[in-house]
Amino acid sequence: MARIFLLCCALLLALPAVTAAAEEVLLTSKERFSMPSYTTVGGRTIKSLQVGWESYGKLNQAKDNVILITHYFSANSHAAGKYHPDDAAPGYWDAIIGPGKAIDTDQYFVISVDSLANLNANDPNVITTGPASINPDTGKPYGLDFPVVTIKDFVNVQKAVLESLGISKLHAVIGPSMGSMQALEWAASYPDWVQRMISVIGTGDSDAWTTAALEQWAIPIRLDKNWQDGNYYDSEPPVDGLAAALMLITQQALHPLYFNQQGEKLNYHPLETGPLSSIRKSHSIVTWLTNRARSRAEKMDANHLLYLVRACQLFLAGNGDSLAQTMQSVKAKTLFLPASNDLLLMPYMAQKAHEALQKRGKDSRYEELSGSLGHFDGVVSIKQKADAIEAFLKY
Amino acid sequence: MARIFLLCCALLLALPAVTAAAEEVLLTSKERFSMPSYTTVGGRTIKSLQVGWESYGKLNQAKDNVILITHYFSANSHAAGKYHPDDAAPGYWDAIIGPGKAIDTDQYFVISVDSLANLNANDPNVITTGPASINPDTGKPYGLDFPVVTIKDFVNVQKAVLESLGISKLHAVIGPSMGSMQALEWAASYPDWVQRMISVIGTGDSDAWTTAALEQWAIPIRLDKNWQDGNYYDSEPPVDGLAAALMLITQQALHPLYFNQQGEKLNYHPLETGPLSSIRKSHSIVTWLTNRARSRAEKMDANHLLYLVRACQLFLAGNGDSLAQTMQSVKAKTLFLPASNDLLLMPYMAQKAHEALQKRGKDSRYEELSGSLGHFDGVVSIKQKADAIEAFLKY
Numbered sequence: 204m205a206r207i208f209l210l211c212c213a214l215l216l217a218l219p220a221v222t223a224a225a226e227e228v229l230l231t232s233k234e235r236f237s238m239p240s241y242t243t244v245g246g247r248t249i250k251s252l253q254v255g256w257e258s259y260g261k262l263n264q265a266k267d268n269v270i271l272i273t274h275y276f277s278a279n280s281h282a283a284g285k286y287h288p289d290d291a292a293p294g295y296w297d298a299i300i301g302p303g304k305a306i307d308t309d310q311y312f313v314i315s316v317d318s319l320a321n322l323n324a325n326d327p328n329v330i331t332t333g334p335a336s337i338n339p340d341t342g343k344p345y346g347l348d349f350p351v352v353t354i355k356d357f358v359n360v361q362k363a364v365l366e367s368l369g370i371s372k373l374h375a376v377i378g379p380s381m382g383s384m385q386a387l388e389w390a391a392s393y394p395d396w397v398q399r400m401i402s403v404i405g406t407g408d409s410d411a412w413t414t415a416a417l418e419q420w421a422i423p424i425r426l427d428k429n430w431q432d433g434n435y436y437d438s439e440p441p442v443d444g445l446a447a448a449l450m451l452i453t454q455q456a457l458h459p460l461y462f463n464q465q466g467e468k469l470n471y472h473p474l475e476t477g478p479l480s481s482i483r484k485s486h487s488i489v490t491w492l493t494n495r496a497r498s499r500a501e502k503m504d505a506n507h508l509l510y511l512v513r514a515c516q517l518f519l520a521g522n523g524d525s526l527a528q529t530m531q532s533v534k535a536k537t538l539f540l541p542a543s544n545d546l547l548l549m550p551y552m553a554q555k556a557h558e559a560l561q562k563r564g565k566d567s568r569y570e571e572l573s574g575s576l577g578h579f580d581g582v583v584s585i586k587q588k589a590d591a592i593e594a595f596l597k598y
Numbered sequence: 599m600a601r602i603f604l605l606c607c608a609l610l611l612a613l614p615a616v617t618a619a620a621e622e623v624l625l626t627s628k629e630r631f632s633m634p635s636y637t638t639v640g641g642r643t644i645k646s647l648q649v650g651w652e653s654y655g656k657l658n659q660a661k662d663n664v665i666l667i668t669h670y671f672s673a674n675s676h677a678a679g680k681y682h683p684d685d686a687a688p689g690y691w692d693a694i695i696g697p698g699k700a701i702d703t704d705q706y707f708v709i710s711v712d713s714l715a716n717l718n719a720n721d722p723n724v725i726t727t728g729p730a731s732i733n734p735d736t737g738k739p740y741g742l743d744f745p746v747v748t749i750k751d752f753v754n755v756q757k758a759v760l761e762s763l764g765i766s767k768l769h770a771v772i773g774p775s776m777g778s779m780q781a782l783e784w785a786a787s788y789p790d791w792v793q794r795m796i797s798v799i800g801t802g803d804s805d806a807w808t809t810a811a812l813e814q815w816a817i818p819i820r821l822d823k824n825w826q827d828g829n830y831y832d833s834e835p836p837v838d839g840l841a842a843a844l845m846l847i848t849q850q851a852l853h854p855l856y857f858n859q860q861g862e863k864l865n866y867h868p869l870e871t872g873p874l875s876s877i878r879k880s881h882s883i884v885t886w887l888t889n890r891a892r893s894r895a896e897k898m899d900a901n902h903l904l905y906l907v908r909a910c911q912l913f914l915a916g917n918g919d920s921l922a923q924t925m926q927s928v929k930a931k932t933l934f935l936p937a938s939n940d941l942l943l944m945p946y947m948a949q950k951a952h953e954a955l956q957k958r959g960k961d962s963r964y965e966e967l968s969g970s971l972g973h974f975d976g977v978v979s980i981k982q983k984a985d986a987i988e989a990f991l992k993y
Binding site for chain 2: 422546
């Protein structure tokens with residue numbers, strides 16, 4: 204199953220696969236964390252909350268060697284390593300997490316937690332609580348009765364996981380994209396916990412542009428006749444709408460440079476005979492994008508996507524009036540690593556948070572990732588910043 | 599009705615309204631052109647084809663003062679002037695078309711033609727033939743039986759309109775966005791006609807990225823349960839899907855700089871109480887975008903949008919193997935004016951066509967439009983290139 208999931212990440216998106224160190228395989232497993240009750244930022248209660256988590260490396264006696272990795276929108280806590288030595292590919296940031304790597308598991312206890320309303324709700328390697336979960340009060344899936352959750356709720360659940368292990372301090376918190384939101388939320392909301400924060404392809408808040416762009420992901424799901432206001436757990440799920448959302452997400456997370464390379468592999472041509480002859484036929488590049496989205500949708504839940512969209516829309520690190528205000532509380536040293544070609548969370552967003560910190564006299568750094576993938580360079584091309592990350596963790 | 603349409607263009611999108619010259623109102627009217635039969639590039643026949651056209655200025659005796667304006671995706675041939683002096687706003691490029699303006703109607707006969715499958719099929723000021731038209735063979739709307747049409751088909755119909763007026767030469771052909779496709783198609787397919795070509799926010803072909811991006815506009819319409827495989831003319835039309843498509847188009851045609859200014863006007867905040875309290879509620883910026891899309895959708899036909907998407911996807915100027923090959927035939931002097939902040943047809947696309955022409959020793963120029971609107975700077979902010987356009991027309 205892990206193999207299939209990783210195929211989804213690496214092969215189905217046809218992105219350069221992250222290569223596992225041949226000499227050594229970092230092994231991990233998914234653990235389960237439970238809370239009898241959790242109260243959301245919005246003031247609602249979730250009973251019997253459960254999330255999965257993974258770790259790499261060992262917690263030292265002082266419990267002060269902890270690095271928290273916060274995952275991106277379509278990922279889960281499988282940030283590095285393999286579940287079994289014969290897994291097709293390791294976790295998404297294996298290039299920088301492991302023994303002797305930038306985030307050195309010989310030195311640090313690296314931990315990651317599955318988000319609430321995790322997108323891959325139907326992946327056996329994901330443990331999450333969201334609209335597809337059984338509501339203990341009714342014995343049926345929540346659907347849209349599940350409370351709205353925010354990035355700060357993800358952080359609060361992570362904090363509970365850490366506290367259950369006796370941890371009360373983070374050497375660093377690091378995450379890409381939606382993970383960057385959680386990382387900066389940590390630094391702003393729990394400043395005494397966080398010594399270092401690295402935001403990769405990130406932002407400090409969701410501006411009007413981003414909130415509207417995120418909404419475009421939710422719309423196709425609501426249009427799908429099988430969605431039925433979120434009550435589809437006893438019938439056909441809204442696969443078409445979910446696949447449409449994934450097509451949009453995939454394209455926005457990439458860049459024309461990569462996309463047109465893919466077109467060349469497919470011998471894409473504007474005047475392909477199928478789409479010229481019939482309005483019902485598609486170009487090769489559209490078929491490619493559609494098939495990949497449909498494959499990825501198999502383990503995902505459509506309502507969970509709506510809740511993740513909402514969590515990201517509601518994001519302002521520190522949950523205050525403005526970034527200018529909330530960045531005041533940050534005590535962590537911060538490093539921002541946006542991708543130059545990012546079309547989803549453009550570099551101006553990371554710059555805005557970085558500058559808000561600098562204006563308040565905070566220790567903040569900023570460097571850009573290069574690459575032809577766009578937003579996804581923050582996941583696939585992260586190794587180019589291995590040295591910068593390693594140095595920052597020692598700083 | 600013209601007033602309402604223009605409100606859609608200017609006010610509902612809340613873009614800076616094009617100001618009419620106070621001193622003089624250029625008046626125009628929609629004319630009708632009919633062809634008993636037309637054969638498409640794909641080899642299908644359309645009977646009783648009809649399109650609307652407008653003109654500004656006078657055709658001289660030699661019939662050699664003709665400038666053809668080719669319109670963008672959601673526009674029609676109302677490029678300049680007003681139908682009535684009390685119209686709320688003039689045509690979309692009135693800032694550069696009129697007496698004494700860059701495209702001087704005291705000197706040139708300026709003409710524009712409604713596209714086939716025009717998006718605003720239900721606007722009384724638009725005359726078009728498309729899937730919403732009655733199929734003479736059945737007495738019912740074509741729906742998806744309407745043949746696929748291409749940018750070259752738009753050009754061929756324009757050519758028939760011009761020939762009906764005794765015209766056989768264009769001083770220039772000029773168009774923004776989808777209009778730029780038609781302009782370069784003219785120069786490549788009918789080189790003996792075209793003396794000058796100006797491509798604004800344009801491209802020479804639809805690459806894999808663009809064809810996939812265009813598909814994203816079509817998907818919400820097909821998801822709408824009212825779409826019914828295009829057979830909705832006797833029932834409720836797919837308004838939700840059409841509005842969703844327009845929301846996406848609107849955002850992609852704009853830039854965060856403009857969008858976030860709009861957010862400020864709305865007092866947008868990520869943590870608005872509505873969307874925090876309920877998954878069914880939306881942020882102010884989403885409501886704004888939704889309402890504008892719904893208003894604009896009123897005069898539009900959803901199937902027409904699918905056919906326009908397909909026409910743009912099938913675009914390679916000159917309809918050959920590659921731009922490198924087809925640009926060889928161009929005889930026109932060419933000028934490319936992409937917008938620096940364009941996220942829909944990024945400047946690299948115009949550069950590619952410009953460089954293909956230069957490599958073949960053609961006389962081609964390239965300048966970028968600035969502005970905070972992104973793609974839409976090619977429509978709303980065109981006046982900044984008035985001098986460049988005026989000079990090019992005299993060159």
